[in-house]
Amino acid sequence: MPGNMGNGTLMKNKIKVFRAMHDLTQDSLAQAIGVNRQTILAIEKGKYVPSLDLAFKIARHFKVNVEEVFTYEEEIPEETR
Amino acid sequence: MSYILYKRSMKKNSLYLLIGCVAIALVLIFWESDELHSPLLIMVAFVAAVALILFARSRVTDLIQDERDIKITEQAMTRTMLVFWVVFCAFSIGAVVQMLQVPTFSRPPPGQHLVTLLSPRMMGFVQLGLLCLMIFLYVGFRIYYARKYGEWDSDEE
Numbered sequence: 001m002p003g004n005m006g007n008g009t010l011m012k013n014k015i016k017v018f019r020a021m022h023d024l025t026q027d028s029l030a031q032a033i034g035v036n037r038q039t040i041l042a043i044e045k046g047k048y049v050p051s052l053d054l055a056f057k058i059a060r061h062f063k064v065n066v067e068e069v070f071t072y073e074e075e076i077p078e079e080t081r
Numbered sequence: 082m083s084y085i086l087y088k089r090s091m092k093k094n095s096l097y098l099l100i101g102c103v104a105i106a107l108v109l110i111f112w113e114s115d116e117l118h119s120p121l122l123i124m125v126a127f128v129a130a131v132a133l134i135l136f137a138r139s140r141v142t143d144l145i146q147d148e149r150d151i152k153i154t155e156q157a158m159t160r161t162m163l164v165f166w167v168v169f170c171a172f173s174i175g176a177v178v179q180m181l182q183v184p185t186f187s188r189p190p191p192g193q194h195l196v197t198l199l200s201p202r203m204m205g206f207v208q209l210g211l212l213c214l215m216i217f218l219y220v221g222f223r224i225y226y227a228r229k230y231g232e233w234d235s236d237e238e
Contacts, residue, residue: 035147041238042231048149 012071015040020036020060033057090142099137103130149230158221165215172207 019029026044028039035054042048043058050058059066107123107130115124138144183227227233 034145036145036150038148038232038234039147039234041234042149044212044236045231047229047231047234048152051148054148 012061013043013046014069014071015044015058016067018064019034022062029058029061033061048069091137091140093141093144094140095142096134096137100134103134121193153223153226153230153232156226157219160222161215161219164218165211169211170213172211176204 015029019026024032026040027037027080034057039048039050044051050065055066055070059069062069095135105125110126114120114126
């Protein structure tokens with residue numbers, strides 16, 4: 001589920017995929033970057049859009065660029081679909 | 082209790098225990114303050130209690146407050162203030178209007194006390210009510226934003 005930014009844009013992420021690739025649990029990832037497990041879960045589910053600082057920390061933890069974990073897309077209005 | 086305070090670090094549950102003890106102590110001091118007719122006692126005790134809790138909170142080691150927690154707190158505080166200042170201003174303006182009429186107050190009949198909503202006698206109770214309203218508003222908004230930002234979500238993990 002993508003995180004709605006509230007301005008017609010969506011923030012999607014692949015944290016779950018990267019976690020699976022690195023065989024990491026939400027808890028271990030959360031501990032590694034100094035946040036709560038619930039925060040990782042909220043980001044994965046698109047309920048919370050992380051700050052740039054946290055986004056970079058997550059990407060750096062997986063040793064990839066931030067664009068590979070997070071993608072920023074414009075929401076297409078219903079009537080134009 | 083003093084052992085907990087002097088330790089360099091403390092656990093989250095110890096903090097909650099301390100908050101409970103402080104709350105009970107405050108109720109007792111409030112009672113005593115009323116008995117002694119000394120409002121200063123409870124006022125000083127309240128400030129000291131908040132300082133004590135903040136000090137103890139800074140020593141808790143297993144309480145992670147990340148950016149999502151801060152955002153939830155900020156949003157809840159902002160919304161609470163937004164509602165609270167409107168209610169508080171409305172009450173204060175009403176109180177000022179009442180105060181301006183002080184010289185023309187009609188005296189109550191002998192043996193009766195005139196108790197109106199904004200009378201000085203009721204002012205303390207209304208303020209207490211407003212304080213309770215603020216606490217309820219904050220708790221309500223906090224639950225709303227915590228839910229919005231996935232506080233109680235569970236995963237298939």
